[in-house]
Amino acid sequence: MHLIDCPWCGPRDEAEFAYRGDATVTRPAPDAGIDAFYDYVFTRANPRGWHVEWWHHAAGCRQHVKVVRHTMTHAIAATGRATDILEVPAA
Amino acid sequence: MSAPEPAVPAPRSPLAGVATTGRYGAAGGTPLAIAEIPAAIVQLAARRGRAGDLARAVSGAFGLDLPPPGRAASARGIDAIWIQPDAWLLLAPRGAEGALAAEVKRAAGDAGSVVDQSHGKTLMSLAGAAARRVMAKGCRLDLDAPAFGPGRAAVTQIAQIGCVVHQRDAIPTYGLVVPSSLAIPFFEWLTSSAAEFGYEVG
Numbered sequence: 657m658h659l660i661d662c663p664w665c666g667p668r669d670e671a672e673f674a675y676r677g678d679a680t681v682t683r684p685a686p687d688a689g690i691d692a693f694y695d696y697v698f699t700r701a702n703p704r705g706w707h708v709e710w711w712h713h714a715a716g717c718r719q720h721v722k723v724v725r726h727t728m729t730h731a732i733a734a735t736g737r738a739t740d741i742l743e744v745p746a747a
Numbered sequence: 748m749s750a751p752e753p754a755v756p757a758p759r760s761p762l763a764g765v766a767t768t769g770r771y772g773a774a775g776g777t778p779l780a781i782a783e784i785p786a787a788i789v790q791l792a793a794r795r796g797r798a799g800d801l802a803r804a805v806s807g808a809f810g811l812d813l814p815p816p817g818r819a820a821s822a823r824g825i826d827a828i829w830i831q832p833d834a835w836l837l838l839a840p841r842g843a844e845g846a847l848a849a850e851v852k853r854a855a856g857d858a859g860s861v862v863d864q865s866h867g868k869t870l871m872s873l874a875g876a877a878a879r880r881v882m883a884k885g886c887r888l889d890l891d892a893p894a895f896g897p898g899r900a901a902v903t904q905i906a907q908i909g910c911v912v913h914q915r916d917a918i919p920t921y922g923l924v925v926p927s928s929l930a931i932p933f934f935e936w937l938t939s940s941a942a943e944f945g946y947e948v949g
């Protein structure tokens with residue numbers, strides 16, 4: 657069982673969450689052009705290592721939780737609210 | 748000129764004809780108690796930046812302190828259960844159609860949004876010494892102390908069904924709120940899980 661520590665609900669089973677992708681991308685300005693929007697929607701780094709991502713607590717408090725997860729080991733280094741800046745381990 | 752409010756029929760039990768009174772499952776010993784509880788159920792959410800105003804309004808009108816995450820509170824026959832940031836479920840014994848929602852809306856004013864869920868959701872209860880063992884068959888929460896206990900509540904999923912779990916006392920008694928449309932499959936999960944201990948539907 658993979659536990660994700662929701663900032664509101666506490667540790668909950670992964671089955672209660674929906675993965676919502678990379679939490680580091682930011683929406684370009686409206687006039688940034690088609691290439692910037694293409695990158696915003698489609699281009700992802702797919703790293704082997706620590707990744708900051710969104711997990712939606714769909715079956716719980718329905719909030720988007722920010723999670724620092726290792727893509728190879730699934731270890732979770734930190735979780736937080738959407739506006740939190742989370743520390744990402746060096747390696 | 749506004750049209751008159753159309754008459755709304757009282758909620759029917761989604762378990763009518765399914766939850767039949769009687770004793771079932773293993774014989775001997777004290778059976779678990781399972782019941783559907785007719786309740787008025789209202790969802791209350793604070794408008795942006797108005798959580799403090801809403802808490803004061805609800806406290807003033809009902810003597811009820813809206814609880815923090817993971818908790819429930821009770822006063823004057825109303826239970827409040829935290830369900831998400833700045834939002835709660837309020838439950839009371841079923842009275843006149845729409846009465847609780849109207850009362851809560853009157854108290855909340857423009858500090859909160861009120862949705863009557865009395866038709867959309869239904870309340871069941873499970874009580875007995877073995878209740879925690881029944882819950883463990885489908886509930887992923889840690890229901891043992893100190894993680895959970897009387898006055899604690901959580902929104903989770905049981906048997907793939909979204910469920911609000913509220914521990915009411917030390918017996919333990921659990922209040923379980925599920926969508927009415929899924930009340931029958933939930934009741935079937937509950938009774939088949941309770942069968943090995945014996946249960947009484949009241």
Ligand SMILES: [Zn+2]
Pocket residue numbers: 662663664665666713716717718719
């Ligand atoms: Zn949560």
